[in-house]
Amino acid sequence: MSIGLLVATRKGAWILKADGARRRWALTGPIFLGHIVHHMVQDPRDRRTLLMAARTGHLGPTVFRSTDAGASWKEAARPPAFPKATEGAGRVVDHVFWLEPGHASEPDVWYAGTSPEGLFRSEDGGQSWEVVPGFEKHPLGFDWSIVDPKQSTPDGTILHSISIDPRDPRHLYIGISGNEGGVFETQDKGRSWKAFNAGTMAPALPEPYPEWGQDPHCLRLHPLAPDVVYQQSHCGIYRIQRPASRWERIGENMPKEVGDIGFAVVLHPRDPRTLWVFPMDGTDVWPRTSPDGKPAVYVSRDAGQSWQRQDRGLPASQAWLSVRRQAMTTDAHDPVGVYFGTTNGDVWGSTDEGAQWSELARHLPLIHAVEAAELGS
Amino acid sequence: MKVWIPTPLLSYTDQRKQVEAEGATLAELLVDLDRRFPGIRFRVIDEQDGLRPHMRLFVNRADVRRLDVVLGAGDEVHIFQALSGG
Numbered sequence: 001m002s003i004g005l006l007v008a009t010r011k012g013a014w015i016l017k018a019d020g021a022r023r024r025w026a027l028t029g030p031i032f033l034g035h036i037v038h039h040m041v042q043d044p045r046d047r048r049t050l051l052m053a054a055r056t057g058h059l060g061p062t063v064f065r066s067t068d069a070g071a072s073w074k075e076a077a078r079p080p081a082f083p084k085a086t087e088g089a090g091r092v093v094d095h096v097f098w099l100e101p102g103h104a105s106e107p108d109v110w111y112a113g114t115s116p117e118g119l120f121r122s123e124d125g126g127q128s129w130e131v132v133p134g135f136e137k138h139p140l141g142f143d144w145s146i147v148d149p150k151q152s153t154p155d156g157t158i159l160h161s162i163s164i165d166p167r168d169p170r171h172l173y174i175g176i177s178g179n180e181g182g183v184f185e186t187q188d189k190g191r192s193w194k195a196f197n198a199g200t201m202a203p204a205l206p207e208p209y210p211e212w213g214q215d216p217h218c219l220r221l222h223p224l225a226p227d228v229v230y231q232q233s234h235c236g237i238y239r240i241q242r243p244a245s246r247w248e249r250i251g252e253n254m255p256k257e258v259g260d261i262g263f264a265v266v267l268h269p270r271d272p273r274t275l276w277v278f279p280m281d282g283t284d285v286w287p288r289t290s291p292d293g294k295p296a297v298y299v300s301r302d303a304g305q306s307w308q309r310q311d312r313g314l315p316a317s318q319a320w321l322s323v324r325r326q327a328m329t330t331d332a333h334d335p336v337g338v339y340f341g342t343t344n345g346d347v348w349g350s351t352d353e354g355a356q357w358s359e360l361a362r363h364l365p366l367i368h369a370v371e372a373a374e375l376g377s
Numbered sequence: 378m379k380v381w382i383p384t385p386l387l388s389y390t391d392q393r394k395q396v397e398a399e400g401a402t403l404a405e406l407l408v409d410l411d412r413r414f415p416g417i418r419f420r421v422i423d424e425q426d427g428l429r430p431h432m433r434l435f436v437n438r439a440d441v442r443r444l445d446v447v448l449g450a451g452d453e454v455h456i457f458q459a460l461s462g463g
Contacts, residue, residue, distance in 0.1 A: 060419050079419060081419065083424070090425035
């Protein structure tokens with residue numbers, strides 16, 4: 001097996017495939033040129049199935065499925081869609097944003113998060129989707145229908161970071177971005193939910209630490225130590241280790257001139273104390289570009305108590321990169337490969353855990369997501 | 378009756394720009410179209426039965442915005458996508 005990167009962009013999808021040593025990378029594609037692809041994910045349970053979330057400027061949102069590593073695709077028979085409203089306007093899925101393979105014990109289960117906020121589940125490998133019943137309403141009773149889309153986050157409010165406890169398929173975390181968002185947790189597969197935000201700041205509310213209303217950007221649960229959860233939020237980098245009930249802002253330990261604002265956070269697959277972030281400028285009017293035009297990844301190997309800058313091989317100056325929340329990932333090799341894609345269409349990678357970076361692809365469209373996959377040789 | 382298909386939807390009709398579908402109303406015709414070409418309706422009509430932004434329907438070259446428009450034998454339906462994107 002060799003490593004592949006599934007690159008989802010504003011104008012289609014591409015696959016970057018490495019040789020065995022991860023030295024040479026070959027770009028194939030485009031797949032569905034012109035389609036707006038938000039996520040393309042491999043099923044780690046069979047390592048054959050890929051799911052892709054797509055729409056176009058004109059056509060409604062859908063999910064495509066491949067069982068031959070991307071060579072051919074078939075559309076879902078019933079893509080994620082909200083139930084038909086019995087009264088009032090009803091909610092409409094604008095796009096499918098996040099695709100998450102289900103628990104290892106449920107081989108045909110997938111979850112999808114949408115914009116506006118919706119949580120969907122498939123029990124047939126992504127071919128048909130139903131809304132998770134406990135999620136038709138806001139977990140804590142907020143009336144989503146009163147949200148003015150013009151007042152929401154730039155690409156719409158989204159449900160993302162669907163994170164399943166590897167010990168228990170009933171236990172999930174999700175993130176909702178938008179003014180009525182936050183991290184939410186269920187212990188019963190989505191029938192009931194609790195806010196899980198204590199200690200994290202809300203960006204746009206007079207109460208800085210409300211029960212909910214935060215804007216988590218990306219949440220990661222460690223697969224081998226699922227009591228450890230990290231999040232990159234609109235207001236910093238946080239960590240919690242259950243049974244603690246309050247998040248700790250580990251981003252306070254970042255260099256002050258860099259700050260702890262960004263979208264993505266990724267974890268070392270075997271070491272729960274190691275994580276990488278891609279800081280962006282969250283000062284003034286929030287440019288959301290590399291601070292001072294000097295892009296760098298930051299790694300912590302002690303659970304966020306200290307951070308080291310990793311910029312060798314990246315542009316030294318005048319490089320104003322932005323990396324979306326799904327556009328950074330790690331592989332499972334040793335040493336771990338770390339990868340990210342930028343909104344200006346470049347893919348960068350490191351096969352030595354961030355010590356040295358090289359450009360793997362350039363001139364792609366705006367990159368929404370980069371996910372690692374195990375592809376046949 | 379005859380239905381004209383826009384370019385972004387030709388993948389559903391095996392690249393046929395003109396296809397046949399039946400129905401006493403536009404809503405019924407779109408359901409029949411989806412039966413013949415599975416998935417095509419949801420790309421045009423959302424889950425609340427609303428016409429998606431940037432999609433337009435014409436019956437006998439008249440712009441229609443409602444799906445309860447009654448159709449008769451020999452009527453012609455055009456599906457178009459308006460300009461959007463970038």
